[in-house]
Amino acid sequence: MNERARLLLELADDELLVGWRDSEWTGIAPTLEEDVAFSSIAQNEIGHARAAYELAARELGTTADELAFDRAPGEYRSSPLVELRLVDWAHTIARRCLYEQADRARIEALMQSGDEVVAGLARKIDREEAYHRMHAELWAERLRGDPRFEQALAELRPYVDGDRRTRTDDFAALHDEMTSVRRTAPGAEW
Amino acid sequence: MTETDFLAYVQAGGQVEAGDWMPDEYRARLVKFVEMHANSELMGVLPEREWILRAPTLQRKLALTAKVQDEVGHAQLIYRVVEDLGKPRSQCLDDLLAGRAKFHNVFHYPTRSWGDVGVIAWLVDAAAIVSQKALLKCSYAPYARIMKKICWEESFHILHGRDVVLAMVTGTDEQRELVQEALDRWWGPLMQFHGTPIPRDDDQMYVWRIKSQGNEEARQQFLESYVPQVWELGLTLPDPKLRRGDDGVWEYTEPDWDELRTVVTGHGPRTLERLELRRRFLEQEAWVREAVA
Numbered sequence: 001m002n003e004r005a006r007l008l009l010e011l012a013d014d015e016l017l018v019g020w021r022d023s024e025w026t027g028i029a030p031t032l033e034e035d036v037a038f039s040s041i042a043q044n045e046i047g048h049a050r051a052a053y054e055l056a057a058r059e060l061g062t063t064a065d066e067l068a069f070d071r072a073p074g075e076y077r078s079s080p081l082v083e084l085r086l087v088d089w090a091h092t093i094a095r096r097c098l099y100e101q102a103d104r105a106r107i108e109a110l111m112q113s114g115d116e117v118v119a120g121l122a123r124k125i126d127r128e129e130a131y132h133r134m135h136a137e138l139w140a141e142r143l144r145g146d147p148r149f150e151q152a153l154a155e156l157r158p159y160v161d162g163d164r165r166t167r168t169d170d171f172a173a174l175h176d177e178m179t180s181v182r183r184t185a186p187g188a189e190w
Numbered sequence: 191m192t193e194t195d196f197l198a199y200v201q202a203g204g205q206v207e208a209g210d211w212m213p214d215e216y217r218a219r220l221v222k223f224v225e226m227h228a229n230s231e232l233m234g235v236l237p238e239r240e241w242i243l244r245a246p247t248l249q250r251k252l253a254l255t256a257k258v259q260d261e262v263g264h265a266q267l268i269y270r271v272v273e274d275l276g277k278p279r280s281q282c283l284d285d286l287l288a289g290r291a292k293f294h295n296v297f298h299y300p301t302r303s304w305g306d307v308g309v310i311a312w313l314v315d316a317a318a319i320v321s322q323k324a325l326l327k328c329s330y331a332p333y334a335r336i337m338k339k340i341c342w343e344e345s346f347h348i349l350h351g352r353d354v355v356l357a358m359v360t361g362t363d364e365q366r367e368l369v370q371e372a373l374d375r376w377w378g379p380l381m382q383f384h385g386t387p388i389p390r391d392d393d394q395m396y397v398w399r400i401k402s403q404g405n406e407e408a409r410q411q412f413l414e415s416y417v418p419q420v421w422e423l424g425l426t427l428p429d430p431k432l433r434r435g436d437d438g439v440w441e442y443t444e445p446d447w448d449e450l451r452t453v454v455t456g457h458g459p460r461t462l463e464r465l466e467l468r469r470r471f472l473e474q475e476a477w478v479r480e481a482v483a
Contacts, residue, residue, distance in 0.1 A: 016248075019255075023239070023258070026238075026242065026258050027233075027235040027236045028467060028468055028470075028471035029471075030471075030475035031479060032279070032283075035235075039235075039258050042255050043256055046255055050249075053248065065247045069247075087471075088474065088475070143481060174243070177240075181244045181246040188362050189360075189361055190358070
């Protein structure tokens with residue numbers, strides 16, 4: 001796999017999984033405003049994932065859907081940070097903050113890269129991520145000093161640079177559920 | 191203005207604004223009606239939430255997240271209308287959790303398969319848009335205004351739902367069966383959706399022109415628009431009496447009104463489970479609301 005495909009898959013896998021993890025707050029976020037915010041963020045992230053998978057698919061001679069759904073767990077290149085199932089607000093916000101920081105560095109590097117196709121995608125993504133960063137920063141300010149939040153940050157920080165070649169325990173259940181409908185009629189149109 | 195003048199005014203097509211005088215009875219009925227709508231938008235995302243992950247393509251996943259986002263956005267807008275009428279949103283949400291407030295019958299049922307996701311987005315949203323379009327003429331102007339945005343967005347949900355259904359009925363036998371099986375289960379609740387066929391002049395929501403049509407008119411409109419589409423796809427509906435009469439009026443088996451009453455009073459197959467899910471997370475994260483208050 002070439003470097004472009006590798007970078008795109010890492011980006012796409014992260015965005016797909018974090019998008020889905022954020023959508024876990026659908027209908028149950030602490031406030032209605034956050035229900036709206038989280039469903040909007042989730043939608044953006046999944047949109048970014050699709051755009052990155054489409055470019056990767058061109059490199060690899062496959063389709064975006066096949067990359068997103070039909071790979072074996074060992075073939076995904078997601079960060080362990082986005083695989084974790086964290087349905088409590090302190091951890092969710094801690095992950096959002098850590099993810100947006102790491103994602104910003106990545107997107108900036110991609111924008112600077114000499115690869116115009118990848119840089120173009122990165123610029124497009126960056127426009128929406130700016131709002132996600134504001135959202136994460138706002139929450140970090142509100143929760144700064146709260147022991148629950150600080151502890152969650154400390155707990156999750158080591159995952160940021162975790163090994164992308166192995167999957168966390170939480171991935172199996174996620175992958176199983178994510179592919180459950182698709183597996184019932186392999187190759188079918190949905 | 192007396193109550194009689196007010197009634198004559200709204201019945202002649204007049205509209206009122208938030209700051210205008212209105213009879214207590216009108217305000218109370220309006221709050222109850224609009225609050226139930228807001229509750230339904232909010233509770234309506236719960237049957238769909240787990241299917242965001244299970245959606246079998248990226249396009250479907252995106253469409254579903256967009257739909258869910260629209261719905262929570264609608265809830266937020268509609269609760270604001272209720273708030274302007276004097277009932278705080280926090281009280282609405284407390285009443286919802288405590289089972290003191292209602293939400294639409296269709297959101298009390300389980301979502302068993304991807305076929306349900308298509309049938310809900312297509313036909314449940316279609317049934318809803320029939321009611322909502324009639325609210326564009328609501329005598330309470332702020333509610334009528336936001337209904338424009340809501341109807342516009344709902345029309346996309348219907349297209350998404352129809353597309354999901356279409357892909358499945360033109361797919362494998364198993365996919366087609368998923369749609370048929372979902373349709374068989376949802377038909378009862380869909381026929382109950384617009385309520386009992388009380389004459390519109392006995393319906394206080396119509397008398398005050400909160401609604402601009404009666405329940406049966408809404409159901410007839412739904413049947414007229416969607417039954418032919420369902421049949422066109424080669425799907426069947428589980429009602430042997432269902433037919434369009436020579437006079438253009440649809441005939442059907444009497445819907446199960448006992449079931450409707452049972453369900454909307456909080457005894458549906460998934461009512462408690464869904465309220466409990468919200469309650470559990472709102473309790474777990476109560477500290478967050480305190481932290482930002």
